[in-house]
Amino acid sequence: MLSRRSLVFAVVAASTAFAAPAFAVETRPFDADSFAAAQEAGRPILVAIHASWCPDCQKQKPILSELTAQPEFKDLIYFTVDFDNQQDAVKFFGAGRPSTLVAFIGKTETGRLVADTERSAIAALLAKTRPDNRG
Template identity: 50%
Template sequence: MRAFTRMAAFAGTAFVTLIAATAFAGELKPFETTAFEAAQQAGNPIVVDIWASWCPTCAAQEPIVEKLAALPDFSEATVFKVDFDKQKDVVQALGAQRQSTLIAFKGASETARSVGDTDPASIETLFRSALTN
């Protein structure tokens, strides 16, 4: 019985931790023009992640982007995921040449861009650039 009580207490703590982490998390969502434009008009921090399912660099970037989006520092940021193969019009409108492109915005102003970067520190710098006023 005592082991069950400890296990239940641990599960409860884990649940509360998960809820708290979720409350601080930035939002990851598929790119939609209207949502992107609304976030820009509101002056929000934005990161656009142009990825492809077959891209090994994109696969390396994915856990870094997800981890950063979950940090309290980036709770106000929205990460828009653009499918390189299916959203060619968006890729072109953003001036991207390749998949594995990350573009940071503060509102409508582009603050940073990288292509093929898998260094967590420099990707974090890109994210932080979207927070500047």
């Protein structure tokens, strides 16, 4: 005989077995060679310049995690730049502060946000990494 706890566990386990698969985009620390290779391949790219002490970065992080898990971003390459420890990359991207997000398709920058924590704005920026939404 099943206990109430066992029954609840079985129902939860069964319901999650049929859930849609998650498309978690891999977040990679920025390095110039990998970035150049992604650009050369014409890949969709997001660069997030962040700092652990930055409140806007902390607000962006869960929004980015949620949005990049959507199937339309399964091919996105998501690089993170540490604002405090990767100053060459910070200068390369012309970021004056952390919480800068830069979108690319290959070698073309398609959009940029600075200190924006609105889900709709971040979603619109991510959409600009898709060739059919360039602009």
